[in-house]
Amino acid sequence: MKRKHIFYNTAILLLTALMILGCGEGIVEVDDSQYQPKIAIEGFLFPHQPVERIYITRNFRVDQNLRQTGILLPNANVTLTDLQSGEVYPLTFDQDEYFFRYTGSDLLIEYGHSYRLDVQATIEGSALQAGAVTTVPEAPLAITGVNYESLSYYQRDGDGNVLNFDVEFERVNGIDVYLATLIARDAAVETFIYDNPFEEYDEADVRDDLDDLRYEWDWIQNTPPGAGKSDIPIFWYHLWFYSDYEIVIYAPDRNYQDFLRTYDEVQEIDGNFHEPVFHIEGDGIGVFGSAVSDTVHVRVLP
């Protein structure tokens, strides 16, 4: 009997110990040990347009409260160099718009020219510098047509096939990636398409996500080299409102292409992060690129 009791007690103790081991919660300690200050750049040049909307900010810790953290770097030293002429143009911070711009009238962004952006800033006592070079596309981009000016939502043809908008454009030499952005001009809770096959929304959801839903984007890549026409299909999962849609097609330079294809896809399905492809030297992240673009409008009808 005594051995039996010893067995029972040992078994109960063992099971209790195992249970304790198998209970609880794994706590992730997110610390700042991997944080490194960086200059975040978001800026694009367009031929024959003013140099503006060059956002220069700083990165921040992943657990930082942004309501109490200033990320702007208004005192940054930002210059743009025309690599053809060697001329350096200082950019100034716009206190109302929170971006840098060139305020002079002697700078004209030209097709096919290369420009270098240099940024020097001090973040948390560290003097940082970042630089990037963009080469502006060689020629303008022209949309040559769109197959339907308007479609009813999820409209089908006589055979029952779903119809989609399709935007056709002339390719730009040297560019094989094209971005389409879509802005719903009449986006509102009332114009949202609730009977959509993709996701169930109620009015509160739409109100919360309105800006996300009204702005969509997609791209195509590896278009044929050389001149010719290509088209970007616009699928219904990008269209959430009965609205006029402004579709802008961009032909981006290589910096912008790689940013576009990698900046938002850094977390894999198993949670692991990987590095995006940025073309910024020094202590910088983000994108300094250039593009040419054209715009077309379509309408989604009830």
Next chain:
Amino acid sequence: MRLKYLLLAVFLLLAVNVNAQTSREGSLSGFIYDDANKEALIGVNIYFPELGIGGSSNTSGYYIIPQIPAGSYTVVCEYIGYQTRTEQLTIASGEAAVHNFTLTVEAVQGRVVEVVADSIRTSEKLYEKPLSTLELTARQIKAVPQVAEADLLRSLQTLPGILPVSDFSSALYVRGGTPDQNLYLLDGTDVYNPEHAFGIFSTFNTDAIKHIDISKGGFSAAYGGRLSSVLDIINLDGNRERFQGSAAISLLSAKTTLQMPIGNRGAISGSIRRTYFDKTIRQAIDDIPDYYFYDGNLKAFFDIDKRNKLTLSGYGGRDVLRVVFNNASSNEAGFQMDWGNRTGSLKWTRVFNPQLFANFWITGSRFTSDFDFGETVPVTERNLVTDVTLKGNLEYHYSRHLIGKFGFEQKNLHLLYREDFPEGGVDVDRRAQHYVAYGQANWRPTPRWDIEAGLRYNNFTSGKSFQNWEPRFSAKYRLSETVNLKAATGLYYQYLQRIPRTFFTDIWTSASEYYDPSSARHYILGFQKEIANDYQLEVETYYKEYDGVFAFDPTFLTEIEAGRYNENGDPIFTSANSLFDIGDGDSYGFEMLLRKDVGAVSGWIGYAFAETEYRFPDVNGGAGFAPRHDRRSTLNLVGNIDIKNTLNAMQGKPFANHKGNWTLGLNLVYASGQPITAPGSAYITGVAPNSIQRYVEYYPSAIGNLRLPAYARLDVSLAYLRQYRGWSMSPYLQVFNIGNRKNVWYVDYKYSNGLSEIETVNMFPILPTVGINFNF
């Protein structure tokens, strides 16, 4: 040309009947069967105690003991779970005696059988098996509590050195290697993508399994084509004595296995299985996907005559997943995906003469998956791997001291990945031929030493031809009656790579004009000790070097180039070029396994320390990093407790076979945290110049910079076995993660209204399952 010479040498050896026996010696050979069903038994120890010589049965149940001095002897035949059989045999001078043994299952199953000749059985069993090889029986797999039902791959994950990456995957990470570096053989046939979805089930139905060997490294020249491990599964041949069956029903699946004799010449066995939570739980819970799979095995074998046997084996299975995005909509959008394996093999077993034994196979393996996005977006995908192989393995027992093994393999591969989408397509269609020849010599100069040296030759062609030699070497030394020392080393090449896809089917591609094959070198030392007759202690340490290994490049879109353009000017991608980063790395570790296979309490305790580092020029700035599956320390405890007999043992009563018996199963795993690449910081950006708002984006600072918290889980099962005349039933309750521990899968980062929200995403919570097994 060199391959031709090798093959010629092999056939010359076949043709020459070299006999090392003297005229005063004879030999004993034959097959060893289970008396109840005449299944061939693998790894049975057979020996002559008076002479101190013996051997063991191979994977076909065949044994041979050459060079036996003429005379009358006692022959002992031993196998765990079976009554030891002792017979008196007379071997005449020059006689090639043939004797088949049948072993009877212990009437008292699991009882510690009487051990003879100074505990020779357990220590001999340890000595016989190759270094880094573990064997499991179907009974042991079934004793490990699992999510829904016993599963081979998840059971293997309880052994030291074999790890899962998460609860949602049954894929095996062996000693720092990735799942594509494991060779899965089902009745001799390669199986690609052996996992069903969501990690709960693998493609191997445990009811159909007879024997499993897993080699974690240092495997012999008979195996190749993978860098890390070999999982060799042999299914049941079938009961040659009577009709026999089993069936099981659980909350998630139902299955049955049936076996019967074919006249007196052979047997047939078959299994089928289907999950049905699409018909049950999903009807109540919308979030569960519309998913099911079915699979089945069929195997038949025939004795053509005493020297020739034919075995026919097949497997087929299909997973079907259907997802509808918004059930409330009048328009339907979603996708359907189905995938599965089909394998088949025909094996001819031939005893040319008692000393020359051979198996020849024709095998076929086909994995396909199909994806269809429906009418919303015209995206379809076809993924196919076809493998047709002709191979042969031969064993020549030249003498008691020298065994030659040699073989060949001719593999024809077809790897196809085709995808159509509106802006282009993928059309990667490759064929490959892989020729292999190998030879190895197993030399036992004294009863204490066993030395094996082998060489494997590969000729792989797919767009480009590769020729590689793989030397292999292993040595065993019997330090004492209960202690063995072992060492193994080898060079391994792999010609196939995998593009992993979480949850669903991986895509395979091959070495080609774009990518060279990967290679690895293994260096392993082992120590084995039998403790108190029944306990097996195995301690191993290893070092593994990788060269030219593949990692999927998640930013491949920035580098991929079209192979051609279709009539609409859309790009068609025709190669795997730019999909991978190539690098090297190494793993080293230490493993300990204390195991007890018999008695009222059986199971094992395993501990593994491991460290893996990869170095890829294009990842982490070229600096070394720990991959996601790297775990430094893992402790496993698996116990199977026959409650009544344990209590009996406590009271000094003998082991008894009760009509009704309770069994408690325990599975504890405690593992240090995995590395994960976390974002070192965040920043704000928009996607385009006309963005109407800016978003927080994350930027990783170093790969594998964060260690997740330790993983711990306790699974418990309780089964009641009730035996009736001619049949038995066993209802069971299994509770996966009984402590409902929240094990972290990964960390999710987001900002909402300027405030950081860092949330952990956890793996499986507590999951109870009930079911019932029948045997008849």
